[in-house]
Amino acid sequence: xxxxxxxxxxxxxxxxxxxIEFCKSIKLNQITKPVINQLVxxxxxxxxxxxxxxxxxxxxDFRNKIFICKKEVQETKHWxxxxxxxxxxxxxxxxxxxxxxxxxxxxxxxxxxxxx
Numbered sequence: 001x002x003x004x005x006x007x008x009x010x011x012x013x014x015x016x017x018x019x020i021e022f023c024k025s026i027k028l029n030q031i032t033k034p035v036i037n038q039l040v041x042x043x044x045x046x047x048x049x050x051x052x053x054x055x056x057x058x059x060x061d062f063r064n065k066i067f068i069c070k071k072e073v074q075e076t077k078h079w080x081x082x083x084x085x086x087x088x089x090x091x092x093x094x095x096x097x098x099x100x101x102x103x104x105x106x107x108x109x110x111x112x113x114x115x116x
Contacts, residue, residue, distance in 0.1 A: 016043055077101045
């Protein structure tokens with residue numbers, strides 16, 4: 001059995017990088033341009049907010065920032081769905097990123113609920 005270390009800071013950074021690489025592959029048009037913009041904003045902010053959470057000044061501040069991470073990753077799932085609606089050819093790539101977003105949603109949700 002392999003031991004895998006999960007570093008959430010690295011994982012959220014990689015998530016943002018994957019969003020950027022994916023968005024670079026999308027053909028720009030009147031519909032996809034604003035969707036890509038929103039997807040990049042929400043997808044890359046997950047890691048930034050997680051970094052802020054790690055520097056939180058209190059438990060309450062940490063919980064609030066983690067909750068923001070959860071909200072941003074949920075928003076990212078929405079924009080991934082909109083990409084597929086704009087162009088079905090991106091469905092396979094969106095699904096892969098969406099699954100990671102779903103896992104991050106569950107992780108952040110668990111962190112938030114454990115801090116109540």
